[in-house]
Amino acid sequence: MRKTTQVIMGALTLGSVVTGVQLGSNAKTQEFVPSPLPTDKPTTEPTPSATPTNTPAPKPQPQVSRTSDAISYRYGVVQLTVVKSGSTITDIRLDQATATNGRSAAFNYLVQVALQAQSANFDSSMLTGATFTVDAFTQALTNALNQF
Numbered sequence: 001m002r003k004t005t006q007v008i009m010g011a012l013t014l015g016s017v018v019t020g021v022q023l024g025s026n027a028k029t030q031e032f033v034p035s036p037l038p039t040d041k042p043t044t045e046p047t048p049s050a051t052p053t054n055t056p057a058p059k060p061q062p063q064v065s066r067t068s069d070a071i072s073y074r075y076g077v078v079q080l081t082v083v084k085s086g087s088t089i090t091d092i093r094l095d096q097a098t099a100t101n102g103r104s105a106a107f108n109y110l111v112q113v114a115l116q117a118q119s120a121n122f123d124s125s126m127l128t129g130a131t132f133t134v135d136a137f138t139q140a141l142t143n144a145l146n147q148f
Helices: 002-025 103-117 131-145
Strands: 063-067 071-073 076-085 088-097
Touching: 063 131, 071 131, 076 103, 076 131, 088 103, 103 131
Parallel strands: none
Antiparallel strands: 063 076, 071 076, 076 088
């Protein structure tokens, strides 16, 4: 079995090298065109300078955070802190995120999906086998968001 794997990997590597050489031989070369040299002669017309505008920069929104209640569920406890700037969720921190049998791996995925959705209403269909964990996370997120 190992010998077969080595032969297959060797063939794939050789194919990659041959393809790379073929692509490299067909590459177009570009001519080098030097940039013009600066002169000591001043220009006769001054270049106009940009006039500064007095438009005030928008004030940054203060960041506000709210922590959810601790949500106990069949496999552990979920408690999180949601950070918002204006109406945008900027961060979700897991204060407590316990789960058994590898279910805790779902939390990082859930944080990313919730940040993209900017709400507790998100599609978790890509995550299987963690229904209770997803439900507890959603409850905690909803609880924190309702405090804003």
